Each structure stands twice: as C-alpha cells, then as structure tokens.
Amino acid sequence: MRVESGRVYRCIGRMIRDTDEIQNLTQETFLQAIQNIESFRGESKISTWLCSIAINLARAHLRKSKRYDVLEESEIEQLLPTFGILGQGQQVYTDWDPERYTERNERIDMVHAALDKLPADYRAVIALRDLEELNTEEVAEILNISEGAVRVRLHRARQALRVLLDQKLAK
Amino acid sequence: MLKKITSILSRTSCKSVSEFLMDYIEGRLEPKTADRFDAHINSCANCKRYLDQYRETVSLVKEIPGPPVPAELEERTCQFINDALGIDLDRKS
Numbered sequence: 001m002r003v004e005s006g007r008v009y010r011c012i013g014r015m016i017r018d019t020d021e022i023q024n025l026t027q028e029t030f031l032q033a034i035q036n037i038e039s040f041r042g043e044s045k046i047s048t049w050l051c052s053i054a055i056n057l058a059r060a061h062l063r064k065s066k067r068y069d070v071l072e073e074s075e076i077e078q079l080l081p082t083f084g085i086l087g088q089g090q091q092v093y094t095d096w097d098p099e100r101y102t103e104r105n106e107r108i109d110m111v112h113a114a115l116d117k118l119p120a121d122y123r124a125v126i127a128l129r130d131l132e133e134l135n136t137e138e139v140a141e142i143l144n145i146s147e148g149a150v151r152v153r154l155h156r157a158r159q160a161l162r163v164l165l166d167q168k169l170a171k
Numbered sequence: 172m173l174k175k176i177t178s179i180l181s182r183t184s185c186k187s188v189s190e191f192l193m194d195y196i197e198g199r200l201e202p203k204t205a206d207r208f209d210a211h212i213n214s215c216a217n218c219k220r221y222l223d224q225y226r227e228t229v230s231l232v233k234e235i236p237g238p239p240v241p242a243e244l245e246e247r248t249c250q251f252i253n254d255a256l257g258i259d260l261d262r263k264s
Contacts, residue, residue: 006240093217093220115235166224
C-alpha cells in the first residue's frame with residue numbers, strides 16, 4: 001500500500017496543487033478501489049487501474065473547481081497555428097528571451113500558471129506523459145482512449161502551452 | 172505551369188511540419204519524410220523557431236518537480252478507509 005499510495009498521490013499532485021485536496025483524492029481513490037474491486041479484472045497492472053481512478057477523480061475535481069481560470073475547448077482551438085491554402089504558416093513567431101526565465105522557481109511558477117489554464121483532459125495527458133513519463137499505451141489505458149487520441153491530445157496540449165508561455169517569454 | 176503547381180504541392184509545408192512535429196521529434200517519420208522535414212525546417216526560419224519553442228516547452232514542463240509525498244499518507248489513507256467502511260485495514264497488506 002505504501003508504494004501505491006505514494007504513486008497515486010504523485011499522480012493526483014501532477015494535476016492539482018492543493019495538498020489537502022491531493023490527500024483527500026488519494027483517500028477517495030483507495031476507497032473507490034476497494035468498493036469496486038470486482039471490476040478489476042487483472043488485465044492491467046493494479047497501479048494503472050489505481051491511477052485511472054485517481055486521474056478521473058482529479059479531472060472531476062478540476063471541472064467543478066472554481067479556483068482555476070481554465071480555457072474552453074474553443075479557446076484552445078484559437079491557440080493552435082493556422083495555415084494558408086498552400087499550407088504556409090500564418091503566424092510569425094518571435095524568439096524567446098532566456099533572460100526572462102533564469103530563476104528556477106520563477107520558471108516553475110510560470111509553467112504552473114500556464115498548465116493551470118489547460119482544460120482537465122489536456123492537463124491529464126501532460127501529467128501522465130510528460131511529467132510521470134508513462135508510455136503512450138499506459139496513458140491510453142488510464143484515460144480510456146486510443147493511443148492515437150493520446151498523441152493528438154498531447155500535441156495540442158503542448159501547442160497550447162507553447163502559446164501560453166510565449167505570452168511570457170517572447171522578446 | 173502544372174509542373175510548377177505539382178512541385179509546390181509536393182513540398183513539405185509549414186502545416187505538415189506543425190501536424191507531424193511530435194512524430195518528427197520522436198524519430199517516428201519515414202527517413203524520406205524526415206529528410207523533407209529537415210529541408211523545410213532548415214529553410215523556414217519560422218518553423219525552425221516553432222520547433223525550438225515546442226521542444227523548450229516540453230523541457231520546461233519536465234522540469235516541474237513531483238509533489239513530496241507526506242510521511243503520514245499511508246496511515247491517514249488506512250484510517251480513512253477504516254472509518255468509511257468500518258473495517259480494520261492492515262497497513263502492511
């Protein structure tokens with residue numbers, strides 16, 4: 001239980017920053033797991049199954065929480081690059097100023113602020129793939145979507161994050 | 172004229188670069204396609220900048236440390252379950 005509770009806590013903590021909430025959702029994850037143990041068929045690892053419950057609880061928490069000023073799906077669309085009829089890019093990108101993020105703590109705060117703006121589904125894929133460094137197959141299983149959908153969502157999430165960081169870092 | 176149009180359409184565009192950027196970075200493209208991507212990126216300063224910033228975004232995200240797990244987590248979780256279900260869950264199980 002020690003290993004699994006730590007893993008579940010870390011998984012939720014990649015999505016939510018309030019330590020009391022992380023603790024509450026970790027406890028709720030184990031309670032749900034025990035109450036629904038008959039639905040675990042052993043086809044996946046127990047850690048994957050627990051992580052799946054944890055991420056679902058974290059996503060639900062984020063959706064109802066008023067603490068985060070989260071972008072709508074349509075606003076995410078607007079952050080993605082656009083192209084002309086021959087596929088030429090329509091945005092002009094400017095260099096980032098490395099002077100603006102020399103301090104590690106400031107840098108981490110800046111990235112946290114950008115992540116906080118992502119919708120829960122996008123945050124989940126970044127949390128599992130880029131932060132917990134799970135492979136695409138595991139992430140697909142946890143989120144109950146196809147591997148292709150994981151890759152599309154991850155790419156869009158990173159593209160949206162790039163724009164949010166650009167607002168802070170562009171020269 | 173038709174040759175010119177075909178040539179323009181067969182080039183790797185900024186749109187293809189953007190769509191397949193993740194595959195490109197992860198080395199999942201066919202060698203010929205990857206070569207065409209390289210050629211486009213080397214000749215398009217805008218796509219080159221976008222690629223660099225995309226990579227930087229991923230590396231900035233990966234820098235975020237995981238939350239420190241509280242020492243009393245396991246005990247509190249067991250207690251919570253015991254209280255909720257009226258059982259005596261063995262911490263070591």
